[in-house]
Amino acid sequence: MTKFAVVGTGALGGFYGGLLARAGSDVHFLMRSDAEFVKANGLRVDSKLGDFHLPSVNVYASVQDMPKCDCVILALKSTQNHLLSDLLPPLLHDESIVLVLQNGLHVEQATREVVGPGRVAGGCCFLCSNKVGPGHIRHLDYGKILMGPYRGLDDTEAGPSMERLAKIQAEMVAAGIECQTTESLTWARWRKLMWNIPFNGLSVILNSSTNRIMEFPDSRALAESIIREVRQTACDCGHFIEPEFVQYMMTHTDEMVPYDSSMRLDFLAGRPIEVEAIYGNALRAADRANVSSPIMRVMYQQLKFLAHQRHVK
Secondary structure (H helix, E strand, O other): OOEEEEEOOOHHHHHHHHHHHHOOOEEEEEOHHHHHHHHHHOEEEEEOOOOEEEOOOEEEOOHHHOOOEEEEEEOOOHHHHHHHHHHOHHHEEEEEEEEEOOOOOOOOHHHHHHHOOOOEEEEEEEEEEEEEEOOEEEEEEEEEEEEEEOOOOOOOOOOOOHHHHHHHHHHHHHOOOOEEEOOOHHHHHHHHHHHHHHHHHHHHHOOOOHHHHHHOHHHHHHHHHHHHHHHHHHHHOOOOOOOHHHHHHHHHHHHOOOOOOHHHHHHHOOOOOOHHHHHHHHHHHHHHOOOOOHHHHHHHHHHHHHHHHOOOO
16 A cells, blocks of 8 residues: 655645545645644545545644655645755655646656656646635545656656556545546646646636636637647647647636636735746746747736735835
8 A cells, every 4th residue: 555645735635635545545644734623623525526524634744753655745836846855855765756736837847856856756637626724625626637757857757657656546546536647747737738827827817717707708718819829839849739629628617617726816815826837837848949929928927927016015
């Protein structure tokens, strides 16, 4: 059985870690501010898959108190990646891997710089979930993970073996998590960006939930234009995505429950937003391939301005 650590027990880590713990996996949660509450009251997940409460979970306020684990699930926002050099090493033995469940492109690179090559996998999460209170997660929709080995900025390194990832996948599936693997993590990341780039950014710039964006003809047309640009940028960077995926993204968003993106929730709460992971890294990849992405660049500049203005007196 795989021993899991969950670093970042929020909307994402609490949901996936909770499902693994409910199924009997050996899961250890880093919770910091929620640690004492969860020790006393347990972890609660309200889910369309079925609500559950775990009265007793392995919870810690410090990584120094946690055991070394086989798979560290990194579910922090990428805006906290400056903490990784303190958080990750105490959790790793010689054969440990880190599964990075963060939004953006090449977000695994920060983890790779801490733990070294060959030990990092990434996962694209298609999940609508929010943390609504201490130790309390509300899962609204979806839940799929598509994971693969991280092979570095140029996709030439050897990541964790597919056999190793298949074992983690099997344990997740047994816990009720829809999980698949891919050899091409960068391709999968670009496909996810076809949703993240339009809807995370527009939700902040237009101050609207996804359903409001999709209901108004002009904002809907803008979202589709951005999706098309992200697809073309991915193709020009060497990661072909079928043209039909544009309409799939539009239909997928139409069918979602009304949802505030994680970027909008962070922005409204005054927290840092993941501009660099989602937009900056994609634009830097485009620049390396000499590809122009004008709408993405305008969104990047607008979001940087909005994030900066909150801190200007």
